[in-house]
Amino acid sequence: MKKVFIAGAGMTKFGELWEQDLRSLMVAAAADALESSRLGIDEIDAIYVANMGGSSFAGQDHLGSLLATELGHYVPAYRIEAACASGGLAVNTAWHALSAGLYRNVLVVGAEKMSDVSGGDVTKGLARAADDEYEAYFGATFPSLYAMMARAYMHEHNADRSDLAAVSVKNHNHGSLNPKAQFPREITQEDVLNAAMVSDPLGLLDCSPVSDGAAAVVLSTKVTSVRIAASQVSTGSIRLHDRPSLTSIDATKRAAAAAYKQAGISVPDISLAEVHDCFSIAELIALEDLGFAKPGDASKLIKDGTVYRDGTVPVNTSGGLKACGHPVGATGVKQIVELYEQITGAAGKRQLKKDISFGLAHNVGGSGGTAVVTIVEHV
Numbered sequence: 243m244k245k246v247f248i249a250g251a252g253m254t255k256f257g258e259l260w261e262q263d264l265r266s267l268m269v270a271a272a273a274d275a276l277e278s279s280r281l282g283i284d285e286i287d288a289i290y291v292a293n294m295g296g297s298s299f300a301g302q303d304h305l306g307s308l309l310a311t312e313l314g315h316y317v318p319a320y321r322i323e324a325a326c327a328s329g330g331l332a333v334n335t336a337w338h339a340l341s342a343g344l345y346r347n348v349l350v351v352g353a354e355k356m357s358d359v360s361g362g363d364v365t366k367g368l369a370r371a372a373d374d375e376y377e378a379y380f381g382a383t384f385p386s387l388y389a390m391m392a393r394a395y396m397h398e399h400n401a402d403r404s405d406l407a408a409v410s411v412k413n414h415n416h417g418s419l420n421p422k423a424q425f426p427r428e429i430t431q432e433d434v435l436n437a438a439m440v441s442d443p444l445g446l447l448d449c450s451p452v453s454d455g456a457a458a459v460v461l462s463t464k465v466t467s468v469r470i471a472a473s474q475v476s477t478g479s480i481r482l483h484d485r486p487s488l489t490s491i492d493a494t495k496r497a498a499a500a501a502y503k504q505a506g507i508s509v510p511d512i513s514l515a516e517v518h519d520c521f522s523i524a525e526l527i528a529l530e531d532l533g534f535a536k537p538g539d540a541s542k543l544i545k546d547g548t549v550y551r552d553g554t555v556p557v558n559t560s561g562g563l564k565a566c567g568h569p570v571g572a573t574g575v576k577q578i579v580e581l582y583e584q585i586t587g588a589a590g591k592r593q594l595k596k597d598i599s600f601g602l603a604h605n606v607g608g609s610g611g612t613a614v615v616t617i618v619e620h621v
Contacts, residue, residue, distance in 0.1 A: 243341040246470045248618065249462040250279025251579040256455035256567030257424040264293075264300040264355040269312050271456035271572075272351050279347075279460040286460070287345035289319040292332035292352035293571035296321075298367035300355045309351060325371030326520060328352065329457070329574025330605030330614030334473045336461050346463050352575030353456035364452050368570070371608040373481040385449060385521070387482050387609045389441035392523035394488035396443065399538030401526075403443050407434035408544040409522040410447050410564050416551055417561020419592035424453055424567030434522075448522040453567035457576035468585050471600065471619040472504035480611035491610035494531040498604075501615040502533075505600065509533040512555060512617075513598040514584060516577035518606040519562040528604055529557070532615070551594060559584060559592050574605035574614060585620045 252274020254267055262270075268291065276283060291305040302308065306319030322332040329352035336348045356364055369378040372387065395401060411431055417423040429447060437445040461470070478493035479485050486492055502508055509532070517532065519525035529540035534555060543549045549557035560566045560580040563573060581601035583589040603616040 244343050244463045246337050246340045247462050247464065247466040248459055248468040248470065248578070248582050249281060249347065249464060249466050250275045250460040251458065251582040252278050253422060253457035253576055253579050254455050255422045256453050256569060258357040259454040260357065262454065264296065264302055264353060265308060265312055267355060267454065267456035268309050268351050268353045271353065271458035272309065272313060272349055275349065275458035275460050281347055281460060283313055283315045286315060286317060286347050286349045288317050288339065288348045290332045290336045290348060290350045291319065291321045292328040292350070292575060293321060293354060294323055294325055294328050294371070295354065295356070295367045295570065299359055299364065324612045325607035326570045327574060327605045327607030327612040327614050328571045329576070330603065330616060331475060331574070331612065333459065333575060333578055333616060334475050334614055337470055337473045340461055340463055348461050349458065350461060350575060351456060351458040352572035354569035354571040355454050356452045356569060357454050361452065376481050384609065385441040385444055388521040388523055389444045390482065391488050391527065392443050395523060395526065398489050401541065403435055404431060405526065405541040406443065406448055406522040407431045408541055409519060409525045410434050412544050412550060413519060413558050413562040413564040416559050416592065417565025420561050420566055423561040423565050424451055425565045444521055450520045450563035450568035453569040455567060455569040455572050457572045457579050459575060459578050459582065467621060468582050469619045469621050470616065472501040472617040474500035474504060475612065475614050477612050478610050480608060482609050485610065489527065489537070491527060491531055491606065491613060493610055493613035494528060494604065494606065494615070497613045497615040498532050501617050505617045505619070507600055511600050512602050513596065513600055514556045514559060514581070514594065515602040515604065516558055516560060516580050517604040519558060519564050520568060520606070524606070525562070532602070532604060551592065556594060559594065574603070577603035577605060578616065578618070581618050585618065
């Protein structure tokens, strides 16, 4: 197997981008990544597009051909979909092709345009990532599914809403330093606790927003300072009620264990992480499933500062899905962009003042039906 490196990265601002459509977002992120890589478009051997709701949100499918057309470069092009894990899965799929020696350089673009339809249509579109027969048909949306997980977690671990709120406060603190974040501003615990209730116990500020945006990376077999040391995918039951536990995502555990083994490292070797905080409870569960905390102890890492940007293992320095935004097809790629920029010293005001050996990205589809764990190494 050939080693795979990150040659460049780029992204648009995330937010409600009224003046841009899906294609312009994809092209903008691709152009940034190509410029960062110092490769010409003619050096790209394949294109991978991560997207969940092109048809639902933008009325556009066939995105591989669309992006190839806009770039004027007619190479093999693929659209990858795994709900909110589409970006991570696209990186994984491209990594497989490169490591097998099929290509030398590939462009991976994740994009979503969500703000052009109503909130109800967004909710309906996202619900397609749940089990239509057993969940969506009965009105179970993702806020309600994660609210069930939050209730179970609070009961099992004697947690309360302040433990959930701490996640949002931390991620907005980090996001306040990110000019491309949808919400680059700080919030307080009181803001979170007093926000309108969405699905008890999750309030508005426990939830990631509806977002537009795109992110891109150029992956290559040519040696750079950032290598993909591991990329692993696992699936679990698409239905929440069939899971072994409501307070853990078994797909994350399997993907993480395989990624640590592939990279030849263990949890203490991770210098920073981007985890999938689609809801505040999701980050607490992720920190435990990835091995950073024991079950029920994740909130302690926030309260003692371990996962803040000046802590031992900063988590979601981009602002996470909560503050940076969550254009679902772009999120998994954005996580890789953040790790790359931190490692290469290109993170601006949010740049960490520490040496980085390994960074971890954790991307989840649905309520845990798919999980992707990618580990990047500073070489």
